[in-house]
Amino acid sequence: MSPRDLPAVNTILAMPALARLAADHGRAVALRAVRATLEDARTSLLLGYDTPVDLDVLTKLAVRRVEEDRPYLRPVLNVTGILLHTGLGRAPLAEEAVEAVTKVARGYSNLELDLGSGERGNRTSGVEEILRRLTGAEAATVVNNNAAATVLALKALAQGREVIVSRGQLVEIGGSFRLPDVFETSGARLREVGTTNKTRTSDYERAISPDTAAIMRVHPSNFQIIGFTETPSLNDLAELARRRGLFLIDDIGSGALAPGLVPGVVNEPTIDQGLAAGADLVLCSGDKLLGGPQCGLMVGTTAAIERVTRDPLMRAFRVDKMTLAALEATLRLALAPERAARRLPLWSFLNVPIAALRERAERFAQRCRDELGLSVVTVEDSTAYIGGGSLPDRAVPSVVVCFGPPFPGETASEADFATRLRLGEPAVVPRVQGGSVLFDLRTVSETEEESLLTALQAIVRL
Numbered sequence: 240m241s242p243r244d245l246p247a248v249n250t251i252l253a254m255p256a257l258a259r260l261a262a263d264h265g266r267a268v269a270l271r272a273v274r275a276t277l278e279d280a281r282t283s284l285l286l287g288y289d290t291p292v293d294l295d296v297l298t299k300l301a302v303r304r305v306e307e308d309r310p311y312l313r314p315v316l317n318v319t320g321i322l323l324h325t326g327l328g329r330a331p332l333a334e335e336a337v338e339a340v341t342k343v344a345r346g347y348s349n350l351e352l353d354l355g356s357g358e359r360g361n362r363t364s365g366v367e368e369i370l371r372r373l374t375g376a377e378a379a380t381v382v383n384n385n386a387a388a389t390v391l392a393l394k395a396l397a398q399g400r401e402v403i404v405s406r407g408q409l410v411e412i413g414g415s416f417r418l419p420d421v422f423e424t425s426g427a428r429l430r431e432v433g434t435t436n437k438t439r440t441s442d443y444e445r446a447i448s449p450d451t452a453a454i455m456r457v458h459p460s461n462f463q464i465i466g467f468t469e470t471p472s473l474n475d476l477a478e479l480a481r482r483r484g485l486f487l488i489d490d491i492g493s494g495a496l497a498p499g500l501v502p503g504v505v506n507e508p509t510i511d512q513g514l515a516a517g518a519d520l521v522l523c524s525g526d527k528l529l530g531g532p533q534c535g536l537m538v539g540t541t542a543a544i545e546r547v548t549r550d551p552l553m554r555a556f557r558v559d560k561m562t563l564a565a566l567e568a569t570l571r572l573a574l575a576p577e578r579a580a581r582r583l584p585l586w587s588f589l590n591v592p593i594a595a596l597r598e599r600a601e602r603f604a605q606r607c608r609d610e611l612g613l614s615v616v617t618v619e620d621s622t623a624y625i626g627g628g629s630l631p632d633r634a635v636p637s638v639v640v641c642f643g644p645p646f647p648g649e650t651a652s653e654a655d656f657a658t659r660l661r662l663g664e665p666a667v668v669p670r671v672q673g674g675s676v677l678f679d680l681r682t683v684s685e686t687e688e689e690s691l692l693t694a695l696q697a698i699v700r701l
Contacts, residue, residue: 320679323627388535458492477517531569
C-alpha cells in the first residue's frame, strides 16, 4: 500500500456517518477530522507501517476524532464529598434557575427596558426587590462576584481614605487573592489594628482619625484561629461606627441569608444578622450557601448602595442577563424555605438523612457487583465537607462506596482508576484515599446514579 491508495477527502466526507456529523457539528469540523485522519495514515504508510486504507476504517477513525473533540468545559459527576467544590463550579443550580437561564438566553429580554413605560430600566431591579424582601435591607445591588463587591464597596465608600480592619482578618483566599491587595486596588488605605489572635473594640477606636472612612469586618474564609482569641461583636463595631460617623462594611463571604435558611449550617454569619447589627453594607457570594450562580450580593442602607451604584466601576462589575435570570429564580425559591430545601441542590444534598444515604450506597454497591461483576466494592461511613472557601472544614456525615484494589478494567492503581473516571464519558471526579477510590453519595442526586454506572461500565469493558 502507498499514500496514493488513500481515498480522497470528499469521498470520506460523503460517507453517511461523516455527513451526519457535518450536519451536527459543521462541515469545517468534519473536514478537519478527515484531513487529520488521512495525514496520520499517509505518515504511517511513508514510514513503512502496514496501515489500512479501507474507506470504512478511515471513516470510523475520522468519526472518532470528531466525537473526541469535546468542549473543554463540560459536565462532571462530583463524588468527592465536597459540596461547594470550587474546581467543579461550586453550587449546582436548581432546575428553576436552569430553565430561567435557557429562556432569556434563547432570545431577547427586557434586561434594561421598563416594559411599562418603554423607557430604559435598571438591569438589577428585579433581584434587588427580592433581596430587600428576603433580608429586610433598605437597598441592594449585584455584581459579578464577592471580590468585585469588596473592591467596589471600598472604592465607593473610602477611596483615598482609611478603612480599619483587624489584623487577624487580613486573609489570603484561593487564587492568591489577598485582602491588602484589594485595598490597594480600590484606592482605600488599610489601617490594621489588634494582633493576629486578639482585637478589641478599643483597638478600633484608638485607630480612628479624621482620615478614617469605614470599619470593615471580613469573614476569615479558610483561615481559623482556635484558642486564645478575642474579637468584638458586630453590634459593638456598629455602635462605634455610628458614634464616630463611619461606614461599617460586613463581608460575610458564604452567603447565608439567615439562621436556618441553609439546612444544618450553624454559627455562620448571615446577611440578616449583619443588617440587624447596623452594618451599612453586607457583602457575600451568591454561589456558596445561597446555592445560586457566581455573583456578589451587596445589601444595606440606601445611602451606601447609592454610592456604590453611582461609581463608574459598577459598569465593569455588572452581571449579565443569564446570571440575573439564575439569581432571580434562586432567590424566589429562597422566599419559601421549605421549597428551597427540596429544590436547591445544595440544600437538598444537606437535607438527605444519613440512613437514606446508606441505603442508596448499599443498593448502588450491589448493582456494581451484580451488573458490572465488580467484586471488591464495599460501603463505609465517611465525612463530607461543605467547602467553598468559607466553610472548608465544616463536616457533614456521609456514606461512601469504596472500589478496589484490584480495580476495574486494566487499571493498575487507584490513581489510574481515578484518571480513567475523570477522562470518561460522563466524566466522574472521585475521592482517592487510603489506596481506594471512593464515591461519596452526599454530592450525588439519585437521578445521577445511572450515569455513574454508565461511567463504570465503560471502564469495566476496556
